[in-house]
Amino acid sequence: MATDYILFIHGVNTRDRREEPTYAKQLIGHINRLIGDSYNLKPIPLYWGDVNIQSEQDLMSKVAHADGCWHQLWFKNTRQNAILHFMGDAALYISRSVGSKIVEALRIQIEQGLESASKGDRLHLVTHSWGTFILFDILFAARWNDTTIPGHESAMAIRRCFDGLEPNPEEGVRLASIHTMASPIAIFSLLDIVKGENQALMPELTVNQAEQRASHDITPKLKQLVANLSQKQDSNKLPWRNYLHPADPVAWPLDPLIYSLVDGLKQDIEIKDIISKLTFVESLMQPFSHTALPMLLYGGQAHESYLNSVQVAQEIVLTIQQSGE
Numbered sequence: 001m002a003t004d005y006i007l008f009i010h011g012v013n014t015r016d017r018r019e020e021p022t023y024a025k026q027l028i029g030h031i032n033r034l035i036g037d038s039y040n041l042k043p044i045p046l047y048w049g050d051v052n053i054q055s056e057q058d059l060m061s062k063v064a065h066a067d068g069c070w071h072q073l074w075f076k077n078t079r080q081n082a083i084l085h086f087m088g089d090a091a092l093y094i095s096r097s098v099g100s101k102i103v104e105a106l107r108i109q110i111e112q113g114l115e116s117a118s119k120g121d122r123l124h125l126v127t128h129s130w131g132t133f134i135l136f137d138i139l140f141a142a143r144w145n146d147t148t149i150p151g152h153e154s155a156m157a158i159r160r161c162f163d164g165l166e167p168n169p170e171e172g173v174r175l176a177s178i179h180t181m182a183s184p185i186a187i188f189s190l191l192d193i194v195k196g197e198n199q200a201l202m203p204e205l206t207v208n209q210a211e212q213r214a215s216h217d218i219t220p221k222l223k224q225l226v227a228n229l230s231q232k233q234d235s236n237k238l239p240w241r242n243y244l245h246p247a248d249p250v251a252w253p254l255d256p257l258i259y260s261l262v263d264g265l266k267q268d269i270e271i272k273d274i275i276s277k278l279t280f281v282e283s284l285m286q287p288f289s290h291t292a293l294p295m296l297l298y299g300g301q302a303h304e305s306y307l308n309s310v311q312v313a314q315e316i317v318l319t320i321q322q323s324g325e
Contacts, residue, residue, distance in 0.1 A: 001040045003121045004320050005114060005173060006031070008045040009106075010307075011129020011182065011250075012089045021047045023307060027126075030313030039320060044113030048102045048134070052092045056084055093134055100151030103138055107154040114161050114173060122176035122323055123162070126316065128306060129182040129250055136185070139165065140221035164228030165221070175229060176323035178240040179316055181306035186252035223265060230268040237270040239319045243312055245276040247285070247302035276302075277311055 008024040024045040035041065060080060064070040073079065092098040114123075127135055138144065139162065144155035159165045163172040226238055240258070244251035253273045259266045278286070282302075306312050 002324070003040045003042055003117065004124060004176070004324070005117060005121060006041060006043045006124045006126055006316070006320075007110070007113070008043065008126045009128065009131035009135050010045075010047065010049065011127075011131040019047075019049045021045070021049075023047075023128075024126075026308040027306075027313055030308075030310050031316055034310075034313055034317045035320065039324065041320075042113070044110070046106055046109050046131075046135075048105055048131075051102050051105055052089055052098060055092055055098055059084070089130060093130075093137075096149060096151070100149070100154070102134065103144075103151040103154045103158070106135075106138065107157050110158055110161055117173045119163075119174075121173050122320075123173040124177045124179065124316065124320060124323075125175065126179045127181065127183070129303065130184065132180050132183050132185060136218050136222070140218035140225070142217065142220070162225065165225045169228055175225070175238065177316075177319040178238065179243070179312070179319075180240070180254070181243045181312065182245070182248050182251040182303050183242055183254060184250055184252065185254060186257055226265060226268045237268060239322070240269050240271040241315050241319065242271065242273045243276065243306050243309075243315075244273060245302040245305055246278065247282065248305075250303055274311075274315060276305060276309065 006028075008027075010019045010023045012019075022045075024043065028043045028045070031043075032041065064080075070076070093102055117123075125135065138155050138158055143149075144152055146152060156167055160168045161172045163169070163174040165172065229238060240254070242254040244253065255271045255273050258269065258271055
């Protein structure tokens with residue numbers, strides 16, 4: 001029996017505490033209960049939440065000293081926790097030094113999780129928030145192609161785990177579905193300055209010039225992976241489900257954005273935006289959805305809601321079942 005590997009990666013907790021290594025436990029439990037015994041599942045919850053702690057603590061020790069103005073500011077707890085976690089993790093990952101440490105930590109976990117995988121197995125990605133950008137950046141961004149930078153070898157080792165992706169496109173496990181929760185990809189698509197719809201504006205760029213100008217652009221490698229998979233899947237489209245809670249300010253739609261970013265992707269990917277069902281209390285706030293009140297009250301809770309959602313689990317199970325047919 002083939003194994004369905006489910007690779008989870010967490011984002012940044014927008015509340016007072018960081019994600020714990022057990023962040024995917026509830027969602028994994030829902031999936032296992034729904035799918036039954038007819039499938040061989042192996043969840044791989046990746047964890048990188050502790051890599052940035054020391055750097056952020058160093059920052060706070062310099063900012064919050066007794067002689068400074070830190071103690072005169074409002075919302076200190078929110079600044080030190082939610083905002084620093086979210087913005088700090090983003091800045092630190094983009095940096096070479098800390099970013100390479102995250103890549104190395106993920107390489108070890110991915111290789112260990114997939115060490116028993118074989119060619120007939122399938123891989124499903126379940127990414128949350130900033131974790132989506134991290135994983136997609138490692139898999140597809142040109143900035144990791146530089147052989148002289150820290151993290152290059154680890155990034156290439158992770159890519160070798162995916163069938164259809166260079167540097168060894170014939171190795172690795174076949175990607176069977178993508179599930180993005182609270183995805184910020186729409187915002188980070190602004191980094192795409194030379195591909196998709198903008199390519200016609202710069203037809204004189206060579207491939208090397210394009211990579212230098214858009215080192216964080218994920219679209220060329222993403223298109224390559226999907227095209228390689230399409231050749232092996234008898235024209236079946238790769239299912240991509242994008243989950244959005246109405247009160248989550250980080251979540252953005254991807255349909256039809258992904259198709260416009262990567263020319264020709266529509267023939268190989270079936271992307272669907274899925275809106276979370278509101279609870280009774282949340283539905284009471286709907287008349288005020290045009291104001292900031294629901295975001296202040298439920299924004300953080302909504303951003304974390306996918307990881308314990310039966311609705312998300314049901315959709316993941318459905319794609320697993322369809323990929324095994």
